[in-house]
Amino acid sequence: MSPAVDDDHVPAARPPSLTERTIEAVREGIRNGxxxxxxxxxxxxxxxxxxxxxSPVRDALLRLAETGMVAFERNRGFRVVxxxxxxxTEIIAVRLALEVPAAERAAVRATDADRSALHDEHSAMQAAVLAGDESxxxxxxxxxxGLLLDLAGNAHAARIxxxxxxxxxxxGASTIKKSRSLEDVYREHRPILDAIDDSDPVAAGSAMRRHLESTGRLLLREAPDGNGTSLWADLIEPVADERGG
Structure with a gap:
């Protein structure tokens, strides 16, 4: 006989596997240097x-290799790429493809509670600006x-x-202190939230696009093999032109 289910309790989330824990450990190592x-x-x-x-370490690194974050050297080990x-440029193209429509959907689907959660994170960003706490x-x-992607209802996109x-x-991990300040980035998010508050999907998508394109252009200045101007023209600008016209 099956045990009774307590409707007042939600089943606990599945604990992360050893492979998932290893992936997160490597990613955290990349984040903290x-x-x-x-x-x-x-x-x-x-x-x-x-x-x-x-075994789980190899599985984790294989999955990270699929994202381009690490590369194996046979019988030697791995390197962070x-x-x-x-x-x-390709990363920004993918982010534009996923996050612009996500912002548009968020403007349509957001509830008052969702908007409150977004503003809480934005306020926390402002507090970090005042504290000079980049992390x-x-x-x-x-x-x-992540909240915007969750609102769009695509968990797979959020992981990507x-x-x-x-x-x-x-x-340079971020463009902070090199090309723009924490305050600059904080302000770039304000039009996105304003558009979501107004339930305006067109404005939300446009604001997200401006933010990501600004980030992308500044990241390319730090690229180790050139500024990627021609790549940007090939991969990003045609998409923007198509959406605009």
Whole structure:
């Protein structure tokens, strides 16, 4: 006989697998600078440090390799890959393809509670600006974008964007302090939230596009193999022209 189900309790979420835990550990190492692009790292040593077998580590790295974040060297180990101009341009193209329509859908679907959650993250970004805390700022920036993707109802897109954001962190990781300030980035998000408050999908999509294109152009300035001007013209501008006309 099956045990009774308590309707007052929601089943606990499935705990992350060893592979998922390893993926998150590597991504966190990329975020905090523990893994340096170009350096060779041992799969065996990583497994020992994480206290897991080599199998989930290999599985995790294979999945990260699919995103372009790491590359294997046969019988030697793996390296964290520094995105070049083409990779960065392609990342921005994917983000535009996913996040612009997500912002449009969020403007239509957002409830008062959703808008409140978005504004809470935006306020937390402002608090981080005042504190000069870049790490906290980037955390709340990521959460705000995640909320917008959640509103669009596409969990797979949210995971893709999270991986892509981690990849761009490797290129000066962010454009903060090099090309724009925390305050600048904070202000770029205001038109997006204003449009969602007004339930205006066209304005929300346009504001998101401006924000991502600004980010993309500044990231390309930091690319190790050129500024990617021609790539931007080939991959980004035609899409913008089509949407505009």
């Amino acid at each position: 523990s893994f340096v692009p170009g350096e060779l790292y041992s799969v065996y040593r990583l497994a020992d440090e994480l206290g897991v077998s080599r 520094l995105p070049g101009a083409r990779e960065l 906290a700022f980037m955390l709340h920036d990521q959460r705000l974008h 964007i999270e991986n892509l954001r981690d990849a761009t962190r490797l290129v």
